[in-house]
Ligand SMILES: CC(C)(COP(=O)(O)OP(=O)(O)OC[C@H]1O[C@@H](n2cnc3c(N)ncnc32)[C@H](O)[C@@H]1O)[C@@H](O)C(=O)NCCC(=O)NCCS
């Protein structure tokens with residue numbers, strides 16, 4: 001039986017930074033954000049449902065979804081966000097499960113699922129162990145504004161659309177504190193993987 005680890009945290013808390021380290025260790029990572037992009041490509045079922053729900057206005061000229069426009073709607077309105085989640089999440093769940101099974105079939109000892117909304121979307125039943133990547137509020141805000149070029153208000157809207165990071169920490173089997181240097185983060189990751197015999 002493969003060990004399935006769920007990696008989660010808050011927006012800009014450092015999940016991608018940690019998944020890069022995990023991949024370098026040779027462990028496969030399935031990225032929910034990437035799958036969420038794939039399932040809304042032109043012609044996919046979720047793409048059609050999004051247009052039916054949000055109208056043609058959220059499309060770019062080439063027909064692809066304008067993520068900035070859709071983000072501006074859903075991160076300022078919980079009702080609209082729930083509608084989008086209800087369209088996208090089932091498709092993401094199905095594809096993640098299929099990808100996980102494929103890795104297990106190929107003999108992977110450990111598989112990591114990087115799911116920003118692991119707790120919010122009740123996906124914990126797919127997972128044996130949960131790692132939460134944690135940063136302090138001020139560090140999260142600063143890194144998010146810097147990485148995405150967001151104003152404080154835009155960044156806070158996204159942070160508030162998620163379960164507070166401190167709540168996630170309480171539900172974790174292990175926590176990586178990513179306030180420090182990248183090297184400190186890597187050491188914590190290695191210790192957890194050794195403890196769980198995941199390597
Ligand atoms: C609203 C969209 C179009 C904005 O796209 P954009 O390219 O600006 O952001 P991206 O997809 O890279 O997400 C960045 C981060 O925002 C956060 N986030 C994304 N969607 C949500 C959501 N529905 N609720 C809360 N936080 C979210 C996550 O931390 C994610 O890592 C996009 O995020 C989306 O389609 N969201 C719905 C699907 C979803 O829930 N994805 C998250 C993982 S399944």
Ligand SMILES: Nc1ncnc2c1ncn2[C@@H]1O[C@H](COP(=O)(O)OP(=O)(O)OP(=O)(O)O)[C@@H](O)[C@H]1O
Pocket residue numbers: 009010011012013014015016017018033116143144147178179180181182185
């Ligand atoms: N320990 C660190 N020290 C300094 N900067 C860091 C550290 N960890 C991450 N960062 C930077 O902070 C930003 C957020 O990190 P990252 O992109 O890994 O977060 P994330 O959790 O994957 O975000 P999202 O939920 O949006 O996908 C990035 O610009 C990254 O380079």
